[in-house]
Amino acid sequence: MRILCCVKRVPAPGAKINVTADGLAVDAAHLGFTTSPHEECGVEEAVQIAEREGGEVTVLTLGPTEAAEQLRYAASVGAHRGVLIQTDGSAWDPERTARALTSAIQSLEADGGVFDLILFGNESADSGGFQVGVRVCHALGRPIVNGIKGIEIEGSGVRARREIDGGFEVYELDLPAALGVKEGINLPRYPTMRGRLASKKLEITTLELDAGAGDQALVRLHRPTETVSQTVILGDGPDAAPAAVDVLEELGVL
Amino acid sequence: MLLVVLEHDRGTLGEPAREALTFGRTLAAKMGVEMHGAVIGACAAGPGPAAEEAGAHGAARVYTVEHGVLSDFGPEAWGESIAQLVSVLGPRAVLACGSERGNEVMAQAAARLDWPFVANCTDIAPPAGTGGQWTMTRIQWGGSLLEDATLAAAGTALLTCGLHTVASAPVEPAPAAPPETQAVPVDLDAELARTVVKDRVVLEAGVTLPTAPVVVGGGRGVGSAEGFAPLEELAGLLGGRVGCSRAVTNNGWRPHSDQVGQTGTRIAPEIYIASGISGAIQHWVGAMGSKHILAINIDPEANMVVKADWAVIGDLHQVIPAMNAEIRRRRDRP
Numbered sequence: 001m002r003i004l005c006c007v008k009r010v011p012a013p014g015a016k017i018n019v020t021a022d023g024l025a026v027d028a029a030h031l032g033f034t035t036s037p038h039e040e041c042g043v044e045e046a047v048q049i050a051e052r053e054g055g056e057v058t059v060l061t062l063g064p065t066e067a068a069e070q071l072r073y074a075a076s077v078g079a080h081r082g083v084l085i086q087t088d089g090s091a092w093d094p095e096r097t098a099r100a101l102t103s104a105i106q107s108l109e110a111d112g113g114v115f116d117l118i119l120f121g122n123e124s125a126d127s128g129g130f131q132v133g134v135r136v137c138h139a140l141g142r143p144i145v146n147g148i149k150g151i152e153i154e155g156s157g158v159r160a161r162r163e164i165d166g167g168f169e170v171y172e173l174d175l176p177a178a179l180g181v182k183e184g185i186n187l188p189r190y191p192t193m194r195g196r197l198a199s200k201k202l203e204i205t206t207l208e209l210d211a212g213a214g215d216q217a218l219v220r221l222h223r224p225t226e227t228v229s230q231t232v233i234l235g236d237g238p239d240a241a242p243a244a245v246d247v248l249e250e251l252g253v254l
Numbered sequence: 255m256l257l258v259v260l261e262h263d264r265g266t267l268g269e270p271a272r273e274a275l276t277f278g279r280t281l282a283a284k285m286g287v288e289m290h291g292a293v294i295g296a297c298a299a300g301p302g303p304a305a306e307e308a309g310a311h312g313a314a315r316v317y318t319v320e321h322g323v324l325s326d327f328g329p330e331a332w333g334e335s336i337a338q339l340v341s342v343l344g345p346r347a348v349l350a351c352g353s354e355r356g357n358e359v360m361a362q363a364a365a366r367l368d369w370p371f372v373a374n375c376t377d378i379a380p381p382a383g384t385g386g387q388w389t390m391t392r393i394q395w396g397g398s399l400l401e402d403a404t405l406a407a408a409g410t411a412l413l414t415c416g417l418h419t420v421a422s423a424p425v426e427p428a429p430a431a432p433p434e435t436q437a438v439p440v441d442l443d444a445e446l447a448r449t450v451v452k453d454r455v456v457l458e459a460g461v462t463l464p465t466a467p468v469v470v471g472g473g474r475g476v477g478s479a480e481g482f483a484p485l486e487e488l489a490g491l492l493g494g495r496v497g498c499s500r501a502v503t504n505n506g507w508r509p510h511s512d513q514v515g516q517t518g519t520r521i522a523p524e525i526y527i528a529s530g531i532s533g534a535i536q537h538w539v540g541a542m543g544s545k546h547i548l549a550i551n552i553d554p555e556a557n558m559v560v561k562a563d564w565a566v567i568g569d570l571h572q573v574i575p576a577m578n579a580e581i582r583r584r585r586d587r588p
């Protein structure tokens with residue numbers, strides 16, 4: 001099996017998200033970076049499938065030079081190849097991103113053969129455009145279903161589960177196919193020492209591709225207005241339990 | 255005309271459809287156009303009931319699309335149907351609700367039309383005059399951050415409104431007659447059946463995390479899977495459910511179905527008892543729909559404490575068992 005997983009590098013803010021002075025990005029000066037959570041599960045899923053079925057996992061990202069860190073992290077948990085479409089780090093609109101990913105995938109497939117399975121996240125954690133995977137797949141002529149929380153490879157096809165209210169839907173796609181996965185599909189492993197060492201040696205293929213901007217443009221990021229509540233401190237330690245239970249009684253939930 | 259895609263399950267309109275119509279009414283008024291609805295796919299009882307409800311929520315006319323490939327939900331077949339409706343009807347904008355299905359089918363339509371699609375808007379202003387552009391505010395980071403954006407006015411604007419941006423409401427007074435319905439033929443390739451739902455599995459219903467009246471949340475401060483026993487007990491005493499943070503699911507202490515937050519569940523209980531949770535922004539967006547919050551934390555500066563209505567400062571391993579004992583004591587009182 002040839003499996004591809006598309007991941008995005010995003011900052012990991014804590015209690016608050018701050019925006020840069022020009023309003024065009026999250027102020028990440030004091031922040032770490034991570035892989036979007038759905039996509040981190042996508043990498044884990046790809047590695048598990050390759051372990052079961054045999055095969056190779058390629059991870060593709062579009063971002064600044066530093067996004068190589070996310071490719072190395074993926075390698076430290078079992079991915080075999082990393083491909084970086086290098087940008088200047090500015091936010092790309094979904095059409096532009098999708099066009100660049102599509103050309104990268106086309107050239108990777110021309111060199112190494114078709115990917116049996118392509119995994120995207122259901123949505124990216126930061127901009128959340130809910131469309132890049134769908135656009136790429138339409139351009140490639142490949143089927144895609146989003147919201148997937150379970151994958152089983154069965155012969156030359158894939159069975160995928162999507163959660164809905166009160167149960168789940170089942171989809172059956174012939175390979176090659178693509179899926180947009182959600183966190184919870186698996187529990188991503190932590191890198192081992194050996195994995196970390198191996199990831200340092202990962203050879204990253206760097207591509208420079210650009211398709212020009214789409215029609216949607218970012219003007220400014222801002223925080224939603226929040227109502228500040230005055231916290232009533234009920235007390236310290238177990239002695240505060242009666243006061244806490246009073247609150248439950250007042251709310252009528254007891 | 256503003257075309258609203260009506261999300262339904264085999265003919266029963268869902269809350270996302272009512273929200274999209276409620277949001278769409280305001281937008282259509284700003285655009286100075288009529289609002290029409292579209293019901294794509296088979297309806298068990300025919301399209302009548304869905305059309306009538308759409309009318310009650312402001313749709314002046316309802317288009318129905320039926321085809322063998324549309325026997326059940328399928329993102330590609332729905333997306334292609336929307337793209338063909340756009341070509342036939344030429345609406346100025348298409349709006350759906352930014353539910354999981356809504357965003358997916360609009361992305362499919364956008365890919366097929368090769369047009370932009372702006373997901374999860376909270377506010378939309380149509381172009382002022384000719385040659386202008388759409389301006390909108392949309393959700394980033396699952397709601398922790400907002401983006402002001404522009405969209406070039408050429409072509410039909412493809413948009414979704416963020417889930418629960420508005421509370422759905424029928425028009426008042428109720429329209430005198432149901433809306434006119436019109437069947438629109440579509441030409442769908444049999445190949446599109448490849449992504450249609452094959453099967454459904456119904457799981458047992460109970461108190462679910464999104465609907466629980468009380469959620470007892472535990473974070474890294476709980477320390478272990480076993481540490482959740484007193485939280486389970488408290489949730490049981492209150493007829494609620496246990497929730498948790500991503501630190502907990504990442505450690506394998508609880509299943510992901512218990513996770514509250516941006517990549518987990520959004521909760522809306524009467525009270526959220528958040529213990530040993532720092533209140534990171536990605537957790538907060540899942541918890542902020544709670545009517546009241548009681549935080550239990552050793553750190554009085556924790557974001558969860560600052561944002562809560564009430565807080566107990568202390569070790570959750572002592573505070574929660576003491577609350578359980580107090581609840582039992584009061585219940586045993588004659």
Ligand SMILES: Cc1cc2nc3c(=O)[nH]c(=O)nc-3n(C[C@H](O)[C@H](O)[C@H](O)COP(=O)(O)OP(=O)(O)OC[C@H]3O[C@@H](n4cnc5c(N)ncnc54)[C@H](O)[C@@H]3O)c2cc1C
Nearest residue numbers: 125473474475499500501515516517530532536537552570
């Ligand atoms: C893109 C993205 C998406 C994310 N999505 C989610 C999401 O959906 N949900 C989510 O929860 N997180 C999410 N996160 C992770 C989030 O940023 C935080 O890392 C996580 O919420 C922290 O969990 P926590 O509060 O349990 O742990 P910590 O931040 O470590 O906090 C532990 C808290 O417990 C307190 N404590 C410790 N011991 C005790 C004790 N004995 N008694 C009482 N209090 C104690 C501490 O004072 C502290 O406040 C996401 C992150 C990213 C980057």
Ligand SMILES: Nc1ncnc2c1ncn2[C@@H]1O[C@H](COP(=O)(O)O)[C@@H](O)[C@H]1O
Nearest residue numbers: 006007062120121123124129130131132
């Ligand atoms: N810059 C990127 N690099 C690689 N993959 C991406 C990028 N942006 C988006 N994707 C993929 O497309 C999915 C949907 O993204 P979005 O449309 O932004 O919500 C993500 O979960 C990723 O799998």
